[in-house]
Amino acid sequence: MLLKGYYKKIEPASGAIIMANGIFLIGAVEAFPVLDQVYGKYLAFFLLVAWVIIYKDLSIQFFHRDFLIPFIQNPVNSFVIGTWIAGVSVLCNVFLRYFPEILLLTQAMGILNTFLWLFFVANCIYNFKQLVVDHRNYPVHGAILLSTVGTQSIIILLNNVFFQFPSYFSEAIIVLGLVFYLAGVALLFNRYIKHHDWSLTGDWANTNCIIHGALSITGLAIVTTNTFTPGFVIYFWILVFVLLVAVEAVEIIRAVKRVRHYGWNQGIFTYDVTQWSRNFTFGMFYTFSLIMQTNPFYPVPEWLYQFQRGFMDIWAWIVLLALIWEIAIFIKARAIMVYREKLIAH
Known part of the structure; x- marks a missing residue:
């Protein structure tokens, strides 16, 4: 039964906050021993507190009629459920790193997250069908690739918190995520290549960085589950690296254009929840590269290993x-909001 009445509204994509901060704590943090070994547990605890606050509000909001029905009926926005799934998956992996003694709790969260993912998969299939069949001009953006992110995060989670699943099972989930990716990229191609009625400053979404981020988490799923061949993984990593450079080059051009058009404050200093997707994709590429190098199942040629290490030293x-940066503009936005609320109250 759906709820009615007042509730605290929260951005549906707020799960990306947990994704972005959590992936740092299971990946790039290894490049900063002080943050990892001295402050790691404290940072993980703060992440848990943030998760409780965010997911409490998301859960209450989800079961309210005036939110749920329009949200589910929107074939683009409802893909952000993928941030809820990936957020829990990342948090569970943070627990494994810093709080291994609570494994049973982590496993329970993993099971609940898997059930949410099953609902999400059905929702994704329905939404892709709507976007292909329904000829209305939906503003498609990178959020539809959260179908891949949520799916790959589940197989990583299950293999890490339980046991190494049979390779055919892991491969099936990874391939499903890749099918979602190809479907999403086709829809993005249709919007940005076939149609010309859009501008880089106003219509290129923050979430488009998931074009490379969704492949990074796919790579992480592969090297976590020991599926696919070492040769395939090497070429796959190179593909993701090329996409990372290409997409972020577009982002830099976009940032310059936005500053010229909107000014510094509105152009790049204004907070939006979708900006966390960039932090997540940055951290995910580092984590993919790190696990690829540390997994003996995937030997890396010396030339590539040296290139990766040099790049990762900078990328960290x-x-x-x-x-x-993102935390700073988030705090700035919250401070402005609180200040305005106080002005209204007086």
Whole structure:
């Protein structure tokens, strides 16, 4: 039965906050021993507190009629459920790293998350059908690739918190995520390549960085489950790296254009919840590269290993600085909101 009445509204994509901060704690943090070994458990605890606050509000909101029905009926926005699934998956992996003694609780969360994912898969299939069959001009953006992110996060979670699943099972889930990815990219191609009625400053979404992020988490799923061949993984990593460079080059051009058009404050200093997707994708590429290098099942040629290490030494700082930047503009936005509320109250 759906609820009625007042509830605290929260951005449906707020799960991305947990994704972005959590992936740092299971990946790039290894490049900063002080943050990892001295402050890691404290940061993980703060992440847990943030998760409780965010997911409590998301859960209450989800069961309210005036939110749920329009949300589910929107074939683009409802893909952000993928951030809820990936957020829990990342948090569980943070627990494994810093709080291994609560494994039973982590496994319970993993089971509940798997049931949510099953609902999400059905929702994704329905939404893709709607986007293909319904000829209305929906503003498709990178959020539809959360279908891949949520799916791959589940197989990573299950293999890490339970046991190594049979390779055919893991491969099936990974391939499903890739099918979702191809469907999503086809829809993005249709919007941005076939149609010309859009601008880089106003219509290129923050979530489009998931074009490479969804493949990074696919790569992480592969090297976590020991599926596919080492040769395939090497070429796959190169593909993701090329997409990372290409998409982020577009993002830099977009940032310059936005500053020229809107000014510094509105152009790049204004907070939006979708910006966390960039932090997540940055951190995910580092984590994919890290696990690929540490897994003996995937030997890396010496030339590629040296290139990866040199790149990761720089990339770790980019991941950290981008995260600090996002936290700073988030705090700024919250402070402005609180100040305005006080003005209204008086």
